[in-house]
Amino acid sequence: MNNVFVYCELTEENSVAEVSIELCSKGRKLANDLGVKLEAVLIGNMSEEIASQLSPLGVDVLHLAQDKRFSPYTTMPHAAIVCGIFRKEQPEIALFGATSVGRDLAPRVASELRCGLTADCTSLEIGNHTEAKTGKEYTNLLYQIRPAFGGNIIATIINPDTRPQMATVREGVMKKEMVSNNYNIEVKKVDAEQFLNPAHFAVEIIERHIEAQKINIKNSNIIVAGGYGVGSRENFKLLFELADALGGEVGASRAAVDAGYVEHERQIGQTGVTVRPKLYIACGISGAVQHRAGMAESATIISINNDPNAPINNIADYVINGEVQDVIPKMIKYYRSNSK
Amino acid sequence: MSFRIVVLAKQVPDTRNVGKDAMKADGTVNRAALPAIFNPEDLNALEMALRVKDQIDGAEVIIVTMGPPRAADIIRESMYRGADSGILITDRRFAGSDTLATSYAISMAVRKLFPVNLVIAGRQAIDGDTAQVGPQVAEKLNFPQVTYAESIEAVDTNAITIKRRLERGIEVVKMPYPSVITVHGSAAPCRARNAKRLLKFKKARTLTELQEESMDYGDLFENRPYLRIQEWSVEDIEANTEYLGLGGSPTKVKKIENVVFTAKESLVMEGNDEELNHLMKNLIDTHIIG
Known part of the structure; x- marks a missing residue:
């Protein structure tokens, strides 16, 4: 052969x-x-x-x-x-x-x-x-x-x-x-x-501006990822706050990237990057298989979703049935109070 | 001066609304069971073609699509937005074609339209996301290619200068004709339907559609030939059937599995303060965070 x-x-x-x-x-x-x-x-x-x-x-x-x-x-x-x-x-x-x-x-x-x-x-x-x-x-x-x-x-x-x-x-x-x-x-x-x-x-390159990789979510131990359910670019700021507090990175589903909430480099899943962090916090992500293909090997998965039947809940260790905007500030608050 | 632009477009099942009967037993897509839409990046491609046409006197835009009879819908849609004519490659013998067999059929159709200056297609279709047909058509035609195109920087009858959108930046390239461009979704969205064109092309039909509608269009095509959407079969494009359909496709679907959830035992919470306090403490204590 x-x-x-x-x-x-x-x-x-x-x-x-x-x-x-x-x-x-x-x-x-x-x-x-x-x-x-x-x-x-x-x-x-x-x-x-x-x-x-x-x-x-x-x-x-x-x-x-x-x-x-x-x-x-x-x-x-x-x-x-x-x-x-x-x-x-x-x-x-x-x-x-x-x-x-x-x-x-x-x-x-x-x-x-x-x-x-x-x-x-x-x-x-x-x-x-x-x-x-x-x-x-x-x-x-x-x-x-x-x-x-x-x-x-x-x-x-x-x-x-x-x-x-x-x-x-x-x-x-x-x-x-x-x-x-x-x-x-x-x-x-x-x-x-x-x-x-x-x-x-025949094809001539006239100009190139390629930036060094700025965002590298692949190597992050903690990822706070948002889906279409986060609702807006504005609401995504909460995810960045949580990621900052925990020392992690922000990721996103394809739907969130397509909606323009965050940059493409943050996309996780089959047509984005595949990640295997210690902790994956999925916020407002329903969990289509293309997305799960890129994160299912995360060690611990938390799903925050107002839809108790979101497919991602099936692979989550912790399911929080709630609104992202309510839950994340509380997570930040209790992370700070407990880590002191 | 004639300048011919062929736009490759595809009618795709709207994968955002997939039902249970979406797949057939042989592992191919049951397109009949799904709402059909104009592949989004092909609309970007159409716009780019129309912009070239806007800048080159006498340029014409021809839409080519391969699919079942109902795919004529996207040809009409393209006409409303600015395309001059359209060709539907349709034949049962194309069924089951993978990207290689598809690009062979499309390249044979494009050859029938020679001399062609530019072939412009969407980067990829949302039903497969492969991005393979554009480059494969380019290879079959022995044309150079530029993929991931975002905008036209300059265009004349000798060459086109294109900005490409790459993972972490941009690249500007200049390419002579004849050539192939595939267009990224970040390119300009397609212009809306034009009211006059809508009136003009509303009755554009394939012969099959006329027959199905059993309507007496009389000598419609004779008086207004622009209303005729050509249908091309295997014979019309002079394709070798050996390279078409399932038989002409080197990739085979071995197995289709429904996605099975290996459900974990989850701890379900309502998100109140007590629960979240406990959760964060637990994550810190187990060194998952902190």
């Missing part, structure tokens, strides 16, 4: 992006399950030194395509190089971050290679499959698992006949895990020119 590949993204500071590190960790496990190697692809303007960021994750081979024209990312050169490498190496599985880069690149690659791609997976597993009609048996397929369709269902998608089996995954869904500090990584320099022609550089 062939190997597992991860397309790695670079940050503005030219280090390997967090989402790619997480995917390498997941890729390592999938490769172990299959008994194959883990290979990474990095395309950009960086030195070979960058391999040291990937080796502790258990990456066996790094395909490095280096040129100043490859950074910042543009679609066509990256797609051509990735397709070129994949045609030669025939990966079994290829993983991409579900970022503005991965979601731009992976479909283009999947289309060129005519293979299946599943977006925003919340879980990836290896499993078998029997085709119902023909009885044909498939072993060791990639189960690409994601909530679908308004979140009422969880779908398991497979690509029985096409390779690579491709998936994108959001930042925070997979856990970063170090394998070894002296894992041996082989760096293969890619002769990118063989895959490129001038037409690949």
Whole structure:
């Protein structure tokens, strides 16, 4: 069987992006399950030194395509190089971050290679499959698992006949895990020119203003998250007050972000970030499965909701049937009085 | 000077109002059981196309959608708002197509409309949130692409300069034609219906709709050809059926599970002072906070 590949993204500071590190960790496990190697692809303007960021994750081979024209990312050169490498190496599985880069690149690659791609997976597993009609048996397929369709269902998608089996995954869904500090990584320099022609550089970047990540709710131990039920941007201030008091961060459901109550970077769930804090306080969040996909592994969950039947209450350790505006000030008050 | 803009739009089930019979036994979506709406980001795409049209003399905007006969609704809606014409790609043999098969069918339809300068689509549709069809259509046409577009910075008949909205900032890129743009929801909302256009296109119909309504439109299409919404089948777009439908889709749905709550035993409170005092004390004592 062939190997597992991860397309790695670079940050503005030219280090390997967090989402790619997480995917390498997941890729390592999938490769172990299959008994194959883990290979990474990095395309950009960086030195070979960058391999040291990937080796502790258990990456066996790094395909490095280096040129100043490859950074910042543009679609066509990256797609051509990735397709070129994949045609030669025939990966079994290829993983991409579900970022503005991965979601731009992976479909283009999947289309060129005519293979299946599943977006925003919340879980990836290896499993078998029997085709119902023909009885044909498939072993060791990639189960690409994601909530679908308004979140009422969880779908398991497979690509029985096409390779690579491709998936994108959001930042925070997979856990970063170090394998070894002296894992041996082989760096293969890619002769990118063989895959490129001038037409690949048709899109010209004129200007870029990318800010360093300001909000990082993923690493917070305490998250106070608000949903559409919070009601307004104004009411969200209460959540910030509680988060400040507890030393936590504010998160939000997609509905709250779509309503403009808070920034997109705070969105938790399938199309936002996945968090696993010690304490998750869900305020006015009904708890669609896409949201729960991003927070269900929180150690302790408190739900504050005026709807006693909100789905999120089913996974909460503490359910407070009440109005967010009434409950939060009391929580702040009793936190202060008890912590003194 | 002709300048042809194709807008890709999709009629989607309103996933905000999903009922129990939303899924069929084979794991595909039972669209008939759901209210159908114009995919929100496709409306942003239509607006961007109309803005290009506003700035380029002689530009035309053609809406292309793939779906069941009732998807003609969004073509009419687009006409009311400024689109010049529309094409409905509809054929039972498209049913069950995944994003790859869908983008193949759409790209074949766009080819029938060549020469095309720009293809503009919403970034993603709310029923799948995959954001895959735009880039895949671009690849099938061998056009460059710009995704996550928020606004047009400049446009003429040689190139378009677009501001992209990324996770933590913006990027401004310049792209020649022919090319594909996918539009982010942060882009300008679509202009409202125009009263004159509403009157003009109210009777726009597909042939199937005319037949279903059993109405005598006489030689409606002959006198007012702009009222005809084209319906294109597999044959019309000269597609290879091998690449269409479930058979042409590399992704298969193995399993659909209803979401099962692994209900925890929750402590339920009414939120009075005594309870919250106790809760906060408990959280501090167990070192969850503090």
